[in-house]
Amino acid sequence: MTTTGLQPPPAATDRAALTVRGLRKQYAGRSVLDGVDLEVRAGECFALLGPNGAGKTTAIEVLEGVRSRDAGEVTVLGEDPATAGRAWRARIGVVSQGEAAGPALTVQETLDHFAAYHATPRSTADLLDAVGLADSSGTRVARLSGGQRRRLAVALGVQGRPELVFLDEPTTGMDPVARRQFWQLIRELRAAGTTVLLTTHYLDEAAELADRVGVIAAGRLVEVAPPDELGAALRRQATVRWLDDGAWREVRTEQPAAVLRDLLAEHPHGEVPGLAVTRPGLEDVYLQLVGAGAPEVDA
């Protein structure tokens, strides 16, 4: 696998960290995951991108071994999460949305307590530093801001030096500075060889961090690609718009130059009023993939 860019991330290996085949899950007859296939390689950073309710959290919970599945084969670090034991769980780290040990504990006390659950925990001082909570180490969890609680959740998720880290919408509620800091933390984890699977509904986050992005919509993985190749077919489609007798005309095409040539031939002497050629940005592609907004129907 080759990567371009200023800071090439460490290459993912050929070994699979996790594989999913035909994963299905229903709640009360409603299908939440409808046949998901997925493979994440060891050392890779994979982002599951999708709108709320697409099935991201359910999928990640099945992989973490905390939610049952109706059908499908799932292997995470060589074991089925539904039956794997403590030794397996010690190898994975989870950054969840839940609380820590109790709101009456300080940040430092919380991290010191959970160190007892790991064979070789990262030191509390190191964790506080890495997530930017060193100045709040003596603050009780009850008094932390939402963003600071997320940072604590991140620290708890990586405390046991996991080989594979699951992050479910890790930066929700963080301010831009905290997000950047968090991204740096993910890069450090990756530099140490950790596999990362995160869910997000932020496109820029997926593009910034992930080697590959899986777009999930209505319980299905609709596309898997490196961020800059996401929706390649959709991106080739350019839109040519112009005004024709006061009415907007629009053509979607993979050959905009040909359309333009015809258009210019029809107007050999004058301007083409309102002429514009646009290509979809990452966000337009994403919205089309998840079947949400339809950018072409603006009046």
Added chain:
Amino acid sequence: MTATVPPPSADRASRPAGPRPSPPPLARISWARVGLELRLFARDRQQVVFSFAYPVVMMVVFGSVLGGDDSPGGVPFPQYFLAGIAATGIMLTSFQALATSIAVERESGQLERLQLVGTPPVAYFAGKAGQVLVTTVAQVALLLPVARYGYDVPMPADAGRWLTFAWVAVLGALAGTVVGIAASALPGSAASVGTGVSAVAVVLQFFSGVFFAFSELPEWMQTVAGLFPLKWMTQGMRSVFLPDEAAAFESGGGWDHAGIALTLAAWAIIGVVICARTFRWRQGRE
């Protein structure tokens, strides 16, 4: 050479070379849990006040209002009441406190975090049991002097009675702990679990001869109470604090220590079975 050294931060995140050591033993996590539970308890003012003040305040109220009355067998009421309120205190620090606090921990996602770090459920239960034991001892240590010096309740002089006190308290706290853990899994919000559990605790106090002499209660009430641990705990405590002549007023005409031990043990076992089947780290759909 410095160019090939990875950045220090990456180094900190990486694992030591060699195979990953096995997770820490159960005993170490259990020990950490006991310490944590006690620390959290001490910081929860509401729980501290309720656990420690309730039996003492009740002792003061009933001792002052009904101090001159006699219970069956000519036992002064404060002496009779001490047995009941001591048993009640144990029920509160175990059954009621645990059912409520575990439901809150589940609702707030604290149990989910424990599940995600691979906490053995037994270690979690051990932490709760340790906390119950310590708070029960502290509670009794507060209550007994109030009864002794405030209301002239005589303390037993022989070691045999204190031994009875110890096993009734420990067995009762154990049964209360497991039944409390089991009750925390009742459906509904943490607030509704708390309300339901308190309601049960209050009704049991009236049915089990805490506020009124048990032998004077209607027979059907006695029968219902006989199914639950509190009646047996109060009976055990009466066998500690009341003179032997008062045994004649018990439902079976004696203290029936075997019956007490069997009933409390049965509840502990039933509680363990229910916990094993119903305990869950998370709330909601599956």
